[in-house]
Amino acid sequence: MTVPAWLEWFYLFFWIVFLLFLAIGGYFMFRKFLKALPKEDGKSILDWQEYYINQTLHLWSDEQKALLNELVEPVPKLFRDVAKQKIAGKIGELVFHEQAEKLTEEHIVKGYILATPKRDHKWLIKTLQKKQIDLSAYQHLFQ
Structure with a gap:
């Protein structure tokens, strides 16, 4: 019994397509795995991100959270939470290292500029x- 030609092409x-989706999924899983690996200091990128968010969480007002939500609006909904967490981690890092009393x-x-691709x-x-x-104060960060 022979298999029709159209069925062979379908297979x-x-x-x-199956191998393509498997490769795409593996790529994103591998990127996440690399971010979870500990660095020289014993903490991973994700650990530091969470640390900075927890250290500065009390500084966030509802208005500032709304601004962050507005800025991550163009990110697809599936990735929006991850993007928001990455950006909030970078903001927290800036505030933490400046030892600022207030988040501005x-x-x-x-x-946002430092945490996102160009x-x-x-x-x-x-x-x-x-x-x-006014964007004049941030022009050097866009380079």
Whole structure:
């Protein structure tokens, strides 16, 4: 009994798509695994991120949380929480190292710029201009 040609092509297509999805999933799992590996100091990138968030959590007001939510709006919903946590960790790191008593809009903007890839900066610039926030102090971070 022979298998129809269209079924053979379907099997081939199925296995190619299956292996492609497996590779994509493996790539993202491997990236997460690398971030969870401890560095020289014994803590991973994710451990430090969580540490900075916990140390500065009491400084966040509802208005500042709303600004962060607005800034991460273009991120797809599936990845939004991870992006928000990464950005909040970077903001927390800035505030922690400055030993600031209060979290400011400047910390949020600076942390967002430092935590995100350059391709996201275009949307950030548009959003900040719409909110009438002066970007001259942050130009060196966009380079």
